[in-house]
Amino acid sequence: MAASRNAPAPAALTERIEDVDVSTEMQGSFLEYAYSVIYSRALPDARDGLKPVQRRILYQMAEMGLRPDRGHVKSARVVGEVMGKLHPHGDSAIYDALVRLAQPFALRVPLVDGHGxxxxxxxxxxxxxxxEARLAPAALALTESLDEDVVDFIPNYDGQFQQxxxxxxxxxxxxVNGTTxxxxxxxxxxxxxxxxxxVAAATHLLDNPEATxxxxxxxxxxxxxxxxxxxxGLDGVKDAYASGRGTFRTRAKVSIESLGPRxxxxxxxxxxxxxxxxxxIEKIKDAVNAKKLTGIADVADFTDRNNGMRLxxxxxxxxxxxxVxxxxxxxxxxxxxxGINNVALVEGQPQTLGxxxxxxxxxxxxxxxxxxxxxYRLARRQDRLHLVEGLLIAILDIDEVIQVIRTSDDGEQARARLMDVFDLSQAQAEYILELRLRRLTKFSRVELETERDQLKAEIAQLQELxxxxxxxxxxxxxxLDAAAETFGTPRRTLLLNGGPVKTRSRAAAPADLQIADAPCRVFLSxxxxxxRAELRPAGEAGEDAGTGIVPPTRRSKHDAIRSAVDTTTRGDIGAVTSAGRLVRFSPVDLPSVPGNSVQPAAGTRADQYLGLAGGEHVVALVPLTDNPPLAIGTAQGVVKRVATSEIAHKHDIEIISLKPGDRVVGAALAPDDSELVFVTSDAQLLRFDASSVRPQGRSxxxxxxxxxxxxxxxxxxxxxxxxxxxxxxxVTIADTSQTLAGADAGSGKVSALAEYPSKGRATGGVRAQRFLKGEDTLSLAWVGVEPRAVGPDGAVRAxxxxxxxxxxxxxxxxxxVGAIGTVVA
Structure with a gap:
């Protein structure tokens, strides 16, 4: 019979209504949500630099055996394993995190090797x-030794697994990889x-905890x-390193090249x-269509996997x-x-860190x-040593051991009698009972003694450590040094000190106003x-009466100079390259230092700044004004003087036609009253008058x-x-051609140029250094006033x-000695 509609509900089904303050409930629920997002999703741990989902992906891939030396597996399989065992937050979130770990343009050292x-x-x-995916080699360095009790493990979301x-x-x-x-x-x-x-900074901080x-x-x-x-501009970077917050500007690496005639x-x-x-490309087109950008003819993207970025x-x-x-x-x-905002979890608390x-x-x-x-390793080795020592005791009197075991009623009695007769521990007795008979040979005894000695040595080292x-x-x-050597790569980003970061305006504002066109001196180390060294204006202490500006301080750390040219910040100068080219450029974006602290070794590489081809390097800097002719010398002994009027208004030109296999080894302005000097690899020096070389055309x-x-x-x-x-x-440096470059310091000599007679052009030289036993070549030579030698790292050498x-x-x-120049002049 159907129940009456008006009948009272059973006691067990009586409604239970509680009055809850909405504001209190919202505050509590929101705090719980915020706590979950902060600690379980969005912020990385300052120790390993990983968010929970990233850490779970790497750990689960390691548990799956997806090592770099094994095949890739479907990413969907990895996502499923991570979601089912450790991270129940949806497959799309896990896959997005996995993808980022594999992108070389997002991470400096990718942690996942992606295929596809x-x-x-x-x-x-x-x-x-x-x-498909597998772990990258660097990921192994993050997940290593997890089975040696190096970190604490916690239960997963349902308590069935550990992570x-x-x-x-x-x-x-x-x-290294950053985060967002x-x-x-x-x-x-x-x-x-x-x-x-x-790693270099970390090891320095290890040795010097009070480092600034x-x-x-x-x-x-x-x-x-x-x-x-x-x-x-590095001011914002320094602010971020000091306080954890700062802003810096990044620019594309752009070179001005000839795309065709004129x-x-x-x-x-x-x-x-x-x-x-x-x-x-989209932003360029929008700016051109809106008449905000002029001078653009076309834009083409030639980027591919073989040649990389090329726009x-x-x-x-x-x-x-x-x-433009x-x-x-x-x-x-x-x-x-x-914008740098270094927020990470430290002992479970979000902190902003420098x-x-x-x-x-x-x-x-x-x-x-x-x-x-x-x-952990010490305890394992001590346990193993304990067993090995017990086994050695058994092998020394194996007949009695066998007799004790054979006359025992059961395993329990055998273990007790072995402990009593041979003074063994329970673990040692149990190990002996499980011993295989083939281990009872003389050879096994030698192996055990060797293992015992090795274990004792390792235990002593670990105890000392x-x-x-x-x-x-x-x-x-x-x-840390081993990790840097294995996974480290050269710096990719060029650092230019362009001043503090300014708020950019989309309104038309001349870029030339950003840096004043002031006098400066450009140095090539x-x-x-x-x-680029800033020069103080005339009237200050130490003024040079001839130029009206004050030159930089004469001596500072790492100041071996090959060339120096006075110009202005937005002026143009020329760089003579080993390929016989003169590249015109402006020093506006060169690293700038005050005039009293010139440190060329802290500047930027000339070939990288000018975008030179591989194997081509800058041999000299020259002004592009009406000056004495420019003298050029090549490795095959060719000399040429070319009038600066021939090159003053050109951008990137050939200034000497080189024979196959030849290259430019030096260049400098050469008035008629100066002398030209060659030094060869077989220690011959020739000096002759510059006037004997008539100026020629640039071709x-x-x-x-x-x-x-x-x-x-x-x-x-x-x-x-x-x-x-x-x-x-x-200055001459002799070496041997039979060893690797830089393996032997060789021998050096400094003699007066007056010791060498002046001869005619196109003749042989005179000997500049007698070779010692084992030496057969000159590796370096230099002629001038106040020499300064530096090592391959830029440090000064005696x-x-x-x-x-x-x-x-x-x-x-x-x-x-890696190079020779002069002090700052």
Whole structure:
């Protein structure tokens, strides 16, 4: 019978209604949601630099055995394993995180090796069912030693599996790869850095815990973005390193090239971080259509996998490419800003960290990892030693051991009797009972004794390591250096000190106003780097009466100079290259230093700044004004003088027609009253009057300058100004061609130029150094006033005392000399 509609409900089904304050409930629920987002999704841990989903992906892939030496598996399988066991937040979120870990343009050191379409700067990736993945080699360094109790494990979402609270992290992943994330009420945005530089700073901080930020920035001068590009202005970077917050500008790497007869263009080879070529092209078209950008003829994208990024922007005839480029920087993503906001979790709390704090948190974690790993290994080796010693006791009296076992009623009695008769522990007795008979040979005894001795040595080392804070830090430093050597790559992003970051205006504003057209001096160091030194205005202390400006301080660290040219910030000068070209450029974007602290070794590489081809380098800088003729010397002994009026108004031209296999070894302005000097690899020196070389047109091939023996070549060509012959010296460095370059310091000699007779052009030279036993070539030579030698790293090297005879042998050098120049003049 149906129940009555008006019958009262059973007691168990009585409604239970509670009055809840809506504001209180919303606050509590929102706080729980915010807590979950902050700690479980959006912010990375400062120790391993990973968000929970990233950490779970790497750990689960390691558990699946997806090592770099094994085949790829479908990304969908990885996503399914991670979602089912560790991360129940949806497959799309997991796959998005997996994709980012595999993108070389997003991470400085990718952690996943992806196979298939993992997206580009302009397009998204293919679906998970189409792509495949496995761990990248660097990911193994993050997940190593997890089975050695190096970190704590916590339950997964349903308590069925265990997952690491943090990874071991053999390198500072947070600084190296950066991160981005938006939480509730806070966000993080960290820039990638160079692994080698970060490790160098970390090891320095290990050795010097009180190191200042300035000291650390000597190792980490700024971010190193995966796509390269140029960072303009380091003030914002320094602010971020100090406080955790700052902003810097990034620019595309652009070169001005000839696209055809009387047609110039801008070639973009590197873009700002996370900016794609399609986005740049779209913004250029929008600016041209809106009449905000003029001078653009066309834009073509020639980017491919073989040649990399190449975006060509054609310039209309009559427009200055530099001025157009400045408009592009203002109106398009060719210039972008990056806001650093270093927010990460430290002991479960979100904190904003500077560079030193980030390194300190990581190093504390790494020291703890090495300590726990060492304790684990010590305990395992002690346990094994205990068993080995018991087994050796059994082998020494194996007949009695067998008799005890055979006369025992059961295993329990056998274990007890073995412990009593041979004074063994329970673990040792149990191990002996499980022993196989084939282990009872003499050879096994020798093996056990060898293993015992090795275990004792390893135990002693581990005990010593755990008992010394100094040794622990040294071990951490060695492992960091090993990671940097294995996974580190050269810096990709060029750092230019362009002043503080300014708010960009979309209104038309001349880019020339950003940097004043002030007097400056451009230096080319002996190691091939360029820097721009600001010159103080006339009237200040130390004024040069002849020029009205004050030159830079004469001496400073790393100041071996090959060339120096006085110009203005937006003026043009020429760079003579080894390929016989003269490249016209403006020093406006060169690193700038005050006039009293010239450090060319801290500048930028000349070949990189000018975009030279591989194997081509700058041999000299020259002014592009009405000056004395420019003298050029080649490795085959050819000499040429060309009038500067022939080259003053050209952009990128050939100034000498080189024979096959020849190259320019030196160039300098050479008035008629100066002298030209050649030095060859077989230690021959020739000096002759510059007036004997008549000036030629820029397309001429030059004339015979020095007669060089077969199989030899000129290693130096220079100009000695009139009036300096008595002060000039000749520096030669002898070496052997049978060893690797830089393996032997060789011998050096410094002698007066007056010791060498002046001869005619196109003749042979005189001996400049007698070779010691084992030496057969000159590796370096230089002629001038006040020589300065530097090593391959730019550090100053000591030269022998001047005054040696012309044909004397050299004195052994203490360290390898990489280049020779002069002090700042």
């Amino acid at each position: 379409n993992f997206g580009s700067l302009d397009d998204g990736p293919a679906a998970a069912r189409y792509t 690491p609270e943090v990874l071991a992290a053999a390198f500072p992943n947070l600084l 994330g938006i939480a509730v009420g806070m966000a993080t945005n960290m820039a990638p850095h160079n692994l080698i530089e970060v 930020l300035e000291e650390l920035m000597e190792f980490v001068p700024g971010p190193d973005l995966p796509g390269g590009g140029v960072i303009v 047609r110039m263009g801008l070639v973009v080879t590197e873009l700002p971080y996370m900016v794609g070529p399609e986005r740049v 060509v922007i054609g310039i209309k005839t009559g427009f200055d490419p530099k001025a 480029l400045e408009q592009l920087y203002r109106l398009t993503p060719l210039e972008d800003t990056f 560079l030193k704090q980030l390194l300190q948190v990581y190093l504390q974690h790494r020291i703890q990892v090495v300590t726990r790993r060492s304790r 755990l008992g010394s804070e100094v040794l622990l830090r040294a071990q951490v430093a060695r492992e 002996a190691t091939g780097r360029m820097v 001429a091939g030059g004339m015979a300058g020095m007669r060089i023996a077969e199989g030899q070549h000129a290693i130096y060509f220079g100009v000695v100004a009139a009036g300096t012959e008595d002060q000039a010296v000749v 030269l022998p005392v001047p005054g040696a005879k012309r044909d004397a042998s050299g004195q052994p050098l203490d360290a390898v």
